[in-house]
Amino acid sequence: MPVVTHDAMPAGTGLPEGTRVAVVHDWLVTYTGAERVLEQILLMYPQADLFAVCDFLPDDQRGFLGGRRPRTSFIQRLPGARRRYRAYLPLMPLAIEQFDLSGYDLVISSSHAVAKGVLTGPDQVHVSYVHTPIRYAWDLQHQYLRESGLDRGFKGWLARYLLHRIRLWDVRTANGVDVFVANSAYIARRIRKAYGRDSVVVPPPVDVEGFAPAPVREDYYLTASRLVPYKRVDLVVSAFARMPGRQLKVIGTGPEFDRIARLAADHSNIELLGYQDGATLAALMGRARAFVFAAEEDFGITPVEAQAAGAPVIAYGRGGARETVVEGRTGLFFDEQTVDALVEGMERFEAVGVSMSAAQCRDNAERFSVQVFRTAFAAVVRRAMAVDDI
Structure with a gap:
């Protein structure tokens, strides 16, 4: 995790x-993409108090909170919550509504599940940064039920009913948000579908300064992510298994690791590196021929990091990657999450990839820097608070 300086408040928050x-x-529970956004919000508004349904962050990942101890809900004390907090999702709408925020002028929620549902009054301003509407209750419900083994039987019907109730609550609580901020145009469309509301797009902050192109690029491809089903690292590995002349390095751990290891077995061109720290990831990105990304992400920070390191990106052409990769200049897209489509995309890249310079990739990544995020988000909050006459 990058070192954070908590005494630097950017100019222009203007409250x-x-x-x-x-x-x-x-x-x-961990430091990932949503927590990077939270980190910057806390740096921008150092006077803020922090609330969360539960807090099980390891001690070595707490630095970005700046010494804060979040106020948590009753979920924190329920049996087994540390390991199975997601099992209490049906109770989380109730939990989030128990926070008494009546003493605050400004409420900022960082939400991919229930945070946007906090109760606020008419004299308070609520700005909600939405990473996504609740994925497993909306358009990904059927995928979630299949992957959880809840697509049939009594438990399946119970799960469908609970998700139906969560959707009703989710729509109702959208009325309590004054301004929605989406992390991408893709998520802005989801917000419009789910809540019937417009939103301002402010991409999440990417630590582009932590990445740099190496003087010489090497002849390997790289993919890096948590090894969970929707990241589709299995697809990348299966495609390279059909291309023995092309080298692939895979960074990441997770529940899919053993299955992906079996797919890579007997293919000497595929190297599984497991977990690697940030410095190692940056170094490998800086030397890679290209970065391969097969997930449909809400935004997708790693493709931007790869471009900051000068690496073009070969990406599945849906979701946030469409907004962060410039086809023909900083990467290219393949149209289906299939091995055949990715192999064909790799062949196209081999034909034209030499024209994608590290400088072009780096310049594109600068659009998503930490400072760009801070400036844009602060402007949204000022407008919401009617501080600026914009």
Whole structure:
């Protein structure tokens, strides 16, 4: 995890002195993309108090909270919550509504599940940064039920009913948000579908300064992510198994690791590196011929990091990658999540990839820097608070 300096408040947040700020996050269990956004919000508004349904962050990942101890809900104390907090999703709408935020002027929620459902009054401003509407309750419900083994039988019907109730709650609580901020145009469309509301697009902050192109690129491809089903690392590995002349390095761990290891077995061109720290990831990105990304992500931070390291990106052409990769200049897309489509995309890249310079990739990544995020998000909050006459 990058070193964070917590005494640096960016100029231009522009709130009146004495503004009372509450920041609400769904849950704190690890430092990933949503927590990078939270980190910057906390740096921008250092006076803010922090609330979360539960907090099980390891001690070595707590630095980005700046010494805060979040106020948590009753979920924190339920049996087995540390390991199975997601099992309490049906109770989380009730839990998030128990936070008393009446003493705050500004409420900022960082939400991919229930945080946007906090209760606020007419004299409070609620700005909600939405990473996505609840995935498993909306358009990904059927995929979630299949992957959880809940697509049939009594448990399946119970799960469908509970998700139906969560959708009703999710729509109702959208009325309590003054301004929606989406992390991509893709998520803005999801917000419009789910809540019937427009949103301002502010891409999440990417630590582009932590990545740099190496003087010489090497002849291997790289993919890196948590090894879970929707990331489709299995697809990348299966495609390279059919291309023995092309080298692939895979960074990441997760529940899919053993299955992916079996797919890579007997293919000497595929190297599984497991977990690697940030410095190693940056170095490997900086030397890679290209970065391969097969997931349909809401935004997708790693393709931007790869471009910051000068690596073109070969990406599945749906979701946030469409907004972060410039086809023909900083990468190219394949149209289906199939081995054949990815292999064909690799062949196209081999034909034209030499024209994609590290400088072009780096320049494109700069659009998503931390400072760009801070400036854009602060402007949204100022407008919502009617501080600026914009």
